[in-house]
């Protein structure tokens with residue numbers, strides 16, 4: 287079957303062999319496999335072998351969905367929320383199969399503020415999220431729809447797709463970020479973290495602890511390493527975060543030994559400032575991942 291779903295997981299199978307697995311918990315994509323040139327299926331995302339996949343905590347790897355705040359909350363509406371918000375640690379619902387043909391297999395998952403009684407005390411605003419995941423032969427598209435169902439209130443939110451790209455961290459490069467202004471979250475003081483830097487590197491590596499928030503980014507990135515590459519295209523996600531904790535990764539209880547050596551996070555998002563959504567309006571942020579064919 288092109289789409290299989292159980293109480294906890296949705297699996298998409300493309301007729302040309304690629305597959306994707308999505309946990310309903312957090313709508314977290316936990317696997318994306320695409321054939322290599324020899325025709326053998328290869329995992330394209332990193333998920334820590336110590337990640338919790340039972341809905342007890344956000345998944346360390348794959349593509350967690352970040353909404354309505356990125357990092358520690360700063361907006362007055364978000365202050366009771368955990369780091370990276372509530373979407374990555376709630377159960378989403380399987381809504382429908384959107385498309386099922388040779389071009390792609392696509393499903394829609396949803397999360398409404400009213401679905402979880404906890405939300406009223408955590409977050410004072412109503413929201414409706416829909417996540418459309420589309421699998422093609424060499425491509426994975428993820429569209430996050432945010433709808434404001436209120437007739438009177440606006441919503442201010444941030445959103446980001448926290449993509450863990452499977453790649454050797456000591457030999458991976460992200461381009462083109464040269465000339466962009468960014469905020470370096472590895473700096474020691476609040477003042478230094480809040481001071482914009484300008485990226486001077488043509489090719490950004492993550493050989494050192496990296497946690498950089500690029501603003502006004504081009505929306506099209508290339509991640510390359512010996513023997514592989516991935517193109518990332520983004521729409522409405524105007525910023526991009528590049529993160530690899532290096533040895534700091536040891537502090538994470540769900541990070542496997544040396545796990546940080548096996549990925550780079552390249553995370554398209556709207557995280558500098560907030561999207562303000564007027565009553566009854568909606569917003570769509572999109573990420574498209576394409577495996578390099580070179």
Ligand SMILES: O=P(O)(O)OC[C@H]1O[C@@H](O)[C@H](O)[C@@H](O)[C@@H]1O
Pocket residue numbers: 344357369370448471497498527529553
């Ligand atoms: O451990 P978490 O909550 O999944 O976050 C992982 C990382 O996510 C990145 O997006 C942030 O920029 C980092 O600061 C953070 O450490």
